[in-house]
Amino acid sequence: MQRLILDNGSFSIKCGYADSEDTVRVIPNSVVRTKRTKRIYIGDQIDTTTDLSGLYYRSPFERGYLLHWDAELAIWDRTFRVLGCKPSETSLFLSEPVFNFKHIQRATDEIVFEEYQFANMARAPVTRFSVANVGKLIYESGPDPECTLVVDVGHAFSYVVPYHNSRQISAGIRRVDVGGRILTNYLKETVSFRYWDMMDETYIMNAVKEQCCFVSQNFKRDLETTRGCIGQRKGNNPLGLEYVLPDFTHSKQGFIKGQGGEVETQMNDKQLLPLCNERFAIPEALFHPSDIGLEQGGLHQAVVQAVNACPEDLRAVLLANIVLVGGGAALNGLKQRLQCEIQAMVPYDVRVNVPDDPTMWAWRGGCLMAKQEDLISQWQISREQYQEMGVDRVIAHYNKFV
Structure with missing residues (x-):
C-alpha cells in the first residue's frame, strides 16, 4: 500500500509518496481569481497563466487554521488528481497546525475517512514531522x-x-x-506609500520579499548606511537595488536589475521598483513585532x-x-x-x-516517519477502526503522538 505524505501548510501544500522524492509536488494552497479575465485557478493551475496582475486570493486557512473546507477540498481534489492518488489504496500521513482546534480535527478526520475514504491515516503537528529528521x-x-x-x-x-x-x-x-503573510503585507504597504501602488499585487510582492529581503545583523548600522537612499536612484548605495517588475509579456516573474539574463535584454520599457532600507526593515518585525503594532x-x-x-x-x-x-x-x-x-x-x-531546504524539511521528516513500521503500527488508524472507535476517540488517539 502506498504511503502519501501531505504537509498541509497555509501557504503551500507539499505532497508526495514516501518511497520516492521525485513524486513530491509543491502546490499553492489557495484559490485565485484574476482581476481582468475573472478566471478561477485552483492550486498549481495558476502556473498556466501569465495574467498575474491584481490577483484575488482565497485561502482555506484563516489566522493559521483550516476553516474553509470548500476551498480546501477543491485544492485537495486537484492535488490528488495530479499525483494519481487512489485513496482506498493509500495510507495518508497528514500534518496539522500546533494546538489545532478539536472541531477542526473532527472535520479533518471525517473528510479523510468518509469523503475521500482513505484506507489509513496518521495525523500529527507539522513540528512533529520536522523533529523526525x-x-x-x-x-x-x-x-x-x-x-x-x-x-x-x-x-x-x-x-x-x-x-x-x-x-x-x-x-x-x-x-x-508574525509570519510570511504579515511580512508580505507590510512590504506592500511600505512600497505603496513610498513608490508604486502595489496593494493588489500580492503575487509580485511575495516574490520581491523572497528575492530581495534579508535579516540585518546590525540594524542601526545598516539604517545609517541607507540614509538618503532610494534604491539606486541616489548614488551607489551598497544596500540599494532596483527590482524589475514583470511585464507579463516577456516575463511573468520579476528579477533584480542586472540579473535578468536574456529576458532583461528583451524588455525595452522596464518598470523599476527601487528598494533600500525596506530590504531589511521588513524582516525586522520578526524580532520587534511592536514595529507593526503587535504588543x-x-x-x-x-x-x-x-x-x-x-x-x-x-x-x-x-x-x-x-x-x-x-x-x-x-x-x-x-x-x-x-x-x-x-x-x-x-x-x-x-x-x-537550518536545513538546505527548510520549506520541505517537514515533508521529508514525514517520509522518515512513514517508514518506521513500529511507529506506524501504533500511530495510524484504518478506516474500519475509525468507524468502530468514533471521532472523539480517534482524536484522543492522535493526541498521544504529538
Whole structure:
C-alpha cells in the first residue's frame, strides 16, 4: 500500500509518496481569481497563466487554521488528481497546525475517512514531522538528539516548540504572531506609500520579499548606511537595488536589475521598483513585532521563554539543538541573527541549525516517519477502526503522538 505524505501548510501544500522524492509536488494552497479575465485557478493551475496582475486570493486557512473546507477540498481534489492518488489504496500521513482546534480535527478526520475514504491515516503537528529528521541535520549521522527545539517560521505564525524524546513539551510552546503573510503585507504597504501602488499585487510582492529581503545583523548600522537612499536612484548605495517588475509579456516573474539574463535584454520599457532600507526593515518585525503594532516579544524572546518553561536539566541541550524550519527560515541572515540574539540572553552555548531546504524539511521528516513500521503500527488508524472507535476517540488517539 502506498504511503502519501501531505504537509498541509497555509501557504503551500507539499505532497508526495514516501518511497520516492521525485513524486513530491509543491502546490499553492489557495484559490485565485484574476482581476481582468475573472478566471478561477485552483492550486498549481495558476502556473498556466501569465495574467498575474491584481490577483484575488482565497485561502482555506484563516489566522493559521483550516476553516474553509470548500476551498480546501477543491485544492485537495486537484492535488490528488495530479499525483494519481487512489485513496482506498493509500495510507495518508497528514500534518496539522500546533494546538489545532478539536472541531477542526473532527472535520479533518471525517473528510479523510468518509469523503475521500482513505484506507489509513496518521495525523500529527507539522513540528512533529520536522523533529523526525533532525539527527542528520545536527550530527550528520547517528540517532536523533534527545532534546530538540523547533522554530517554525510559517506563513501565518512563527512557533517555538520544544521536544524531549520526540514528545512535545506543551508548557514550553510559544507563538509569535508574525509570519510570511504579515511580512508580505507590510512590504506592500511600505512600497505603496513610498513608490508604486502595489496593494493588489500580492503575487509580485511575495516574490520581491523572497528575492530581495534579508535579516540585518546590525540594524542601526545598516539604517545609517541607507540614509538618503532610494534604491539606486541616489548614488551607489551598497544596500540599494532596483527590482524589475514583470511585464507579463516577456516575463511573468520579476528579477533584480542586472540579473535578468536574456529576458532583461528583451524588455525595452522596464518598470523599476527601487528598494533600500525596506530590504531589511521588513524582516525586522520578526524580532520587534511592536514595529507593526503587535504588543509581544520577538522570535528570540519567544525561544528563551520556551526554554525557561522547560525543566532546568533540559535547557542547555535544547539551546544547542535549535532547528529553524518553515518558508521564512530561508530569509538570508535569519539563522545568524537569531543565534546572536539568543546567545546574548542565556548562559549556555546556542546553536541554530537550518536545513538546505527548510520549506520541505517537514515533508521529508514525514517520509522518515512513514517508514518506521513500529511507529506506524501504533500511530495510524484504518478506516474500519475509525468507524468502530468514533471521532472523539480517534482524536484522543492522535493526541498521544504529538
